[in-house]
Amino acid sequence: MINDTFKHMSSKIGRRSFLKLAAVGAGMSATAALAASESIRPATEEEIKDPFPGSKKVKTICSICSAGCGIIAEVHNGVWVRQDVAQDHPISEGSHCCKGIDQIDLVKSKQRLKFPLKKVNGEWKRISWETAVKEISEKMLALRKENGPDVAMFLGSAKFNLQQAFYFRKFAAMWGTNNIDHVARI
Numbered sequence: 001m002i003n004d005t006f007k008h009m010s011s012k013i014g015r016r017s018f019l020k021l022a023a024v025g026a027g028m029s030a031t032a033a034l035a036a037s038e039s040i041r042p043a044t045e046e047e048i049k050d051p052f053p054g055s056k057k058v059k060t061i062c063s064i065c066s067a068g069c070g071i072i073a074e075v076h077n078g079v080w081v082r083q084d085v086a087q088d089h090p091i092s093e094g095s096h097c098c099k100g101i102d103q104i105d106l107v108k109s110k111q112r113l114k115f116p117l118k119k120v121n122g123e124w125k126r127i128s129w130e131t132a133v134k135e136i137s138e139k140m141l142a143l144r145k146e147n148g149p150d151v152a153m154f155l156g157s158a159k160f161n162l163q164q165a166f167y168f169r170k171f172a173a174m175w176g177t178n179n180i181d182h183v184a185r186i
């Protein structure tokens with residue numbers, strides 16, 4: 001009976017639309033089940049007014065580029081939960097570019113890389129910082145020995161501040177090449 005009904009519906013509305021409707025129906029059933037199990041509930045008036053009671057507002061800067069625009073990070077129980085512009089910042093004067101306004105998601109992203117990974121037999125494996133630095137530097141030195149210092153090209157990051165850019169330039173000079181540029185140029 002149900003099969004007949006589905007066949008009838010799908011022939012009338014088309015397969016793609018029917019599948020979409022079926023997915024929406026499944027989602028609604030799951031939501032209803034969650035509500036019935038009291039896993040979710042409406043927020044209280046107090047929670048709507050202040051979802052993070054006792055949170056601290058910390059003045060900091062966006063680190064995506066060297067402009068260092070001011071942002072206010074709201075921190076609750078040690079976790080960065082919300083972001084706002086710093087109205088009184090002397091450089092950005094209460095504004096952001098579209099990258100900076102999403103700075104919090106760079107920090108909270110599930111895709112954020114927090115430690116070195118090495119691909120071994122097709123699988124990513126966690127390695128220590130010491131191992132990563134040792135392996136990369138050994139490979140770089142072997143390449144330089146075989147091909148000379150111009151084998152490498154150093155591309156600076158837009159996230160470098162003045163001091164980091166200085167050290168990066170010095171590093172390329174000590175390596176022995178003038179192949180250095182800023183990432184924005186590519």
Ligand code: SF4
Nearest residue numbers: 062065068069097100
């Ligand atoms: S990325 Fe945008 S918001 Fe962040 S510092 Fe640079 S200009 Fe400012």
